[in-house]
Amino acid sequence: MAVDVNSALNRAYEELRNIDLDLSALSGVQDRFSTRKRSATDSGNVTNAPSDRAKRTRHDDDLWNEQQQHNRYPQRDYSPPSSRPQRTLSSVIMSSTSVASTIETKSRTAVITEKKKNETKEDAVRNRRLFSNLLVGTLRQFQKEEKTVGVKGQAQLEKQREVERRLEENEKENRERLLRERDSLMEKRRDKEMQIQALRRQKAIEQSSYN
Numbered sequence: 001m002a003v004d005v006n007s008a009l010n011r012a013y014e015e016l017r018n019i020d021l022d023l024s025a026l027s028g029v030q031d032r033f034s035t036r037k038r039s040a041t042d043s044g045n046v047t048n049a050p051s052d053r054a055k056r057t058r059h060d061d062d063l064w065n066e067q068q069q070h071n072r073y074p075q076r077d078y079s080p081p082s083s084r085p086q087r088t089l090s091s092v093i094m095s096s097t098s099v100a101s102t103i104e105t106k107s108r109t110a111v112i113t114e115k116k117k118n119e120t121k122e123d124a125v126r127n128r129r130l131f132s133n134l135l136v137g138t139l140r141q142f143q144k145e146e147k148t149v150g151v152k153g154q155a156q157l158e159k160q161r162e163v164e165r166r167l168e169e170n171e172k173e174n175r176e177r178l179l180r181e182r183d184s185l186m187e188k189r190r191d192k193e194m195q196i197q198a199l200r201r202q203k204a205i206e207q208s209s210y211n
Helices: 003-033 057-073 091-117 121-210
Strands: none
Touching: 003 121
């Protein structure tokens, strides 16, 4: 009889250890399930790169200032009149050509101005109508494209919300399932501890009766 009690007691201890292992594994699953993965952001090393432009030395600054001073106040020509360049025939021709071009430009502008004055009222109305139709057509095309983009964006947003809703439902179901399994294992563990206590009392009674 004592042998049967010892065997039952050893078997109960082994089953209790298995229950504890299951609880430990389930606790690890719960920890991994509840911990959300956070995407690590790459923090780039910010280095102060040297500027591409090298700093001028004091000597270079002096030369640069001298050049700027020369450009700002150019030297005057103090050479005698005999050494100064005289107006040549080609320069006179170029000057005359420039004057003729100016006169031609003014004449062309006058013709355009006169043409605008002679434009009839019907032509002005027709031009305004064409411009108005072009503007309205462009506006309608823009509104159509904007509406198409808005519909696509709304559909994509609804699809994303549906995916998130399903993920939340799956997460909730898994969490509830893990809680049910944990409660079941805890109940089995309590029952097994009570069984072990009963077997130990029975073993103690048998040992006392033999003595």
